Amino acid sequence: MDNDAYGHVNNVVYYSWFDTVVNQFLIVNGVLDIETSSVIGLVIETQCNYLASVAFPDVVIAGVSVSKLGNSSVRYEVGIFKNEETSASAQGHFVHVYVDRESRRPASIPDNMRALLKTIQS
Incomplete structure (x- = not known):
């Protein structure tokens, strides 16, 4: 299911990886609880x-800075690396605006x- 009709990971999957690496970093380090953080x-x-x-x-590793x-906002830079390669297979950014959970302000x-x-921070 990882490969699309062209035999590689579809472009939309990379955005899911971006989201995953950012949120995992925050959760693992105890600053975000996706169910209760205000x-x-x-x-x-x-x-x-x-x-x-x-x-x-391929084994995928994501790096974030x-x-x-x-x-109230953060711009994350993300690199996607495959296997043990030192050059990124993809790179991009991901911007969060932090809001109150209830009001969305x-x-x-x-x-x-x-x-x-x-x-x-770089």
């Missing part, structure tokens, strides 16, 4: 450049999340 990130922009094909059964950290990034994001 402030959540909504995706407002994504972009991807495809540099080399990825196909099943922060290039812009605002009051922009909210300041919580202090603990901001501190974590600074550790990967």
